[in-house]
Amino acid sequence: MDLGLEGRKAIVCASSRGLGKACALALAQAGCDLVINGRDEKTLDATAAELKRAGVTVTAVLADVSTPDGQKQLLAACPEPDILVNNNGGPPHRDFRQLDRQAILDGVTQNMVTPIELIKAVIDGMVARGFGRIVNITSTSVYKPIAGLDLSSGARAGLTSFLAGIARTVAKDNVTINNILPGAFDTDRLRNGIRFGAEKSGVAPEDEAEKRMAEIPAGRFGTPDEFGNACAFLCSSHAGYITGQNLIIDGGAYRSAF
Numbered sequence: 105m106d107l108g109l110e111g112r113k114a115i116v117c118a119s120s121r122g123l124g125k126a127c128a129l130a131l132a133q134a135g136c137d138l139v140i141n142g143r144d145e146k147t148l149d150a151t152a153a154e155l156k157r158a159g160v161t162v163t164a165v166l167a168d169v170s171t172p173d174g175q176k177q178l179l180a181a182c183p184e185p186d187i188l189v190n191n192n193g194g195p196p197h198r199d200f201r202q203l204d205r206q207a208i209l210d211g212v213t214q215n216m217v218t219p220i221e222l223i224k225a226v227i228d229g230m231v232a233r234g235f236g237r238i239v240n241i242t243s244t245s246v247y248k249p250i251a252g253l254d255l256s257s258g259a260r261a262g263l264t265s266f267l268a269g270i271a272r273t274v275a276k277d278n279v280t281i282n283n284i285l286p287g288a289f290d291t292d293r294l295r296n297g298i299r300f301g302a303e304k305s306g307v308a309p310e311d312e313a314e315k316r317m318a319e320i321p322a323g324r325f326g327t328p329d330e331f332g333n334a335c336a337f338l339c340s341s342h343a344g345y346i347t348g349q350n351l352i353i354d355g356g357a358y359r360s361a362f
């Protein structure tokens with residue numbers, strides 16, 4: 105399918121690895137010029153080189169997206185984006201009793217305040233140009249609590265509710281705001297979580313991974329490509345009537361009829 109995105113400009117935050125990179129790759133394959141981002145220079149440069157092979161322009165912004173300066177750099181690299189994919193690292197697994205005030209504020213800044221600030225900066229331009237696609241990478245933990253990720257879940261649920269009303273105010277201008285909720289996708293973050301879980305239960309990481317896969321109706325982890333392609337569709341010219349939605353992609357792990 106032609107996604108109708110040839111020549112569109114996209115900012116994909118936190119995209120040197122994992123799900124953000126997969127979104128950037130799918131958008132590059134659809135013909136979008138990209139601004140990508142991460143904090144490790146070597147990884148970011150390698151990803152930029154890989155994406156350029158799709159024949160699009162790629163600008164790499166080495167910065168922490170959670171900081172005002174990082175956001176300024178991203179917007180300077182692409183002042184009039186057609187597409188914004190909000191992504192960031194998630195807070196580490198931690199019992200909520202161990203979170204002090206600063207840790208809580210940092211988590212809320214990462215997973216709620218930062219995407220809102222970026223949306224504020226780009227949304228009026230999208231409205232004026234009559235095209236905009238905003239996708240926020242959140243988590244199935246918004247619906248289904250995951251032990252130790254309460255801060256992440258709370259901040260992302262806050263983001264979801266914050267944007268639900270705003271999405272409806274710009275729908276008539278062909279600007280959409282949607283969230284994609286990943287279940288278990290095979291990225292560095294997932295593999296780190298598996299190692300952490302395996303150590304805690306005293307089993308081999310492969311056994312822990314098998315156990316987790318067996319709990320998923322699809323019997324496997326998702327591939328980043330599957331995630332990136334779903335994101336590219338939500339950004340496509342065909343998706344202007346889909347807004348304010350939460351798309352769970354988890355191989356059926358969240359068991360509900362609706």
Ligand SMILES: NC(=O)c1ccc[n+]([C@@H]2O[C@H](COP(=O)([O-])OP(=O)(O)OC[C@H]3O[C@@H](n4cnc5c(N)ncnc54)[C@H](OP(=O)(O)O)[C@@H]3O)[C@@H](O)[C@H]2O)c1
Pocket residue numbers: 117118119120121122123124141142143144147167168169170191192193194195241242243244285286287288289290291292293294
């Ligand atoms: N994978 C899953 O199964 C899963 C499930 C549910 C939710 N999620 C959520 O989806 C998001 C992406 O997960 P992932 O699995 O793709 O993680 P990942 O494999 O750890 O990749 C994270 C990416 O974000 C970049 N990054 C992290 N913090 C950043 C910051 N402050 N500023 C700029 N770049 C930053 C990393 O690069 P640098 O480290 O070099 O900055 C890397 O490119 C996370 O918020 C995660 O909690 C993932």
